Amino acid sequence: MADSVYHPILNALYRNTNVQFWVLQLVGWFGLSLVSFLSLNLWYNQQGGGYIGHTLVQSALGVLISWPLRSLFHYFWNDKLIFRVSSALAGIIGCSLIWSILRISTFMSMTGEKDVWADFGGWLFGSFLVFLCWVAFYHLVKYYQLLQNKHETILRMASDAQIEQLKRLQAETVAREAQLKMLRYQINPHFLFNTLNAISALVRVQESSKAHEMILQLSNFLRYSLDNDPIHKVSLRQEIEAVTQYLNIERTRFGRRLQLEFDIPFDCQSIDVPSLILQPLVENAIKYAIASEEAGGTIAIVASLKQDYLTVDVIDSGPGIDKNYGIVESTGIGLRNTDERLRQFYNDDYELRLDNKLEGGLRVRLRIPSN
Secondary structure: HHHHHOOOOOOOHOOOOHHHHHHHHHHHEEEEEEHHHHHHHHHOOOOHHHHHHHHHHHHHHHHHHHHHHHHHHHHOOOOOOOHHHHHHHHHHHHHHHHHHHHHHHHHHHHHHHOOOHHHHHHHHHHHHHHHHHHHHHHHHHHHHHHHHHHHHHHHHHHHHHHHHHHHHHHHHHHHHHHHHHHHHHHHHHHHHHHHHHHHHHHHHHOOHHHHHHHHHHHHHHHHHHHOOOOOOOEEEHHHHHHHHHHHHHHHHHHHHHHHEEEEOOHHHHHOEOOOOOOHHHHHHHHHHHOOOOOOOOOEEEEEEOOEEEEEEEEEOOOOOOOOOHHHHHHOOHHHHHHHHHHHHHHHHOEEEEEOOOOOEEEEEEEEEEEO
16 A cells, blocks of 8 residues: 555554554553553552652653563574574563562652562562563564565565566557558558559550549548558448448449349347458459359358357359368468458457358358357
8 A cells, every 4th residue: 555545644653663663662561551550559549649650660661671672582583483482581581670670679769668679579470471461462563564564565566467467468469459450451452453453454445434433432442441440340230331342343343243142130230340351251252253253253241140159151153162271271361361360359269261162152151259
C-alpha cells in the first residue's frame, strides 16, 4: 500500500520500526504504571505522593533498562537458536536484577519504608515476569514485522511479474498487429495487379465505359479496404458487402460468365469476422473457376451457425483441386495469408479446409468461433 494512503503520523508508525519500538515502550511501561496503581496502590491504600511517584519512576527505569535489550537481540538475531535463547535468558535475568535493585532503592527513598530488602525475592520474581513478557512480546512483534515484510516482498514481486507480463503481452500484441497488417496488405498488391490488368485489357479493346466503371468500383473497394483496420473485426454483413464490391469489379470484367449465389441467414450477419477475410477466398475462386473456364461458372457464399461456431463456405463450379495437396501446397499467397491471419486471431480454434464437391467444383470452408 502506498505511503500516501496514511496520515503522516500513522505512516511513520506503520513503516518505521524505531517509532514502533518507542511507542510500544512508552505505552507498555506506563501502562504497567496504571496497572500497578490500580492493583497495588489502591489495594494497599498507598495513595501518597511518594507511592504514586514511585510507580511512575519504576516505569521510567524499566524503559531505560529494557532499551539495551533491543541491541542485544539484534546482535544475536542471525546466530544459532541456542545463542539467541541464551542471550534472551541472560538479558531477562540481568535486567530483572537491575530493575529490582533500583525499584527497591527508589521505593525506600521516596516512601520512607524500611526493611524492604527482606522481600527482595518477591520483587525479583515480579521483575522476572515483567521482563519475560517484554522479551516474548518483542519477539512476537519482530516476527510479525518480518512476516509483513515477506508478504510485502511477495506482493511486490508478484506486481513486478504482472508488470513484466503486461509488457510482454503488449509487445506480443504490437508484433501480432504488425504481422496482421503485413498479411492483409500483402493481398492488396496482388489484387490490384489483377484488376489493373483487366482495366488495361478493356482499354486496349476500346471498352472505355466498362474500364471507367471498373475504375470507380475499384476506388470504392480500396476506400473500404483502407478504412477498415486489418487487426479489427467487422460484422459478417459488412464483410459480405465488401466482397460484393469486389465481385462487382469482377462482373464488369467477366459479365454473364460470373454467376453469384448468396445464402447468409439473418442470425449470422451480426457475427464478427476479420475484415476482408473472404476476399482472398473469392479471388481464388475467380482465378480457378471463372477466368480459366470459357463458359465461366458460379460462385456461392453460404453461411451457417452451429454450436457457437460460424461456418462460411465459398463454393465454386471449377475443376477443383488434387486432394493430395493441402492449403499451403495447392494455393498462392491469398489462402496462405488467410490461414495465417486466422491463426493470429484464433490460435488453433478455427478451421480452413479445401474440399472437392461430388458434383464438381471446390468448397473452401471457413469455421471460426461466433463469440
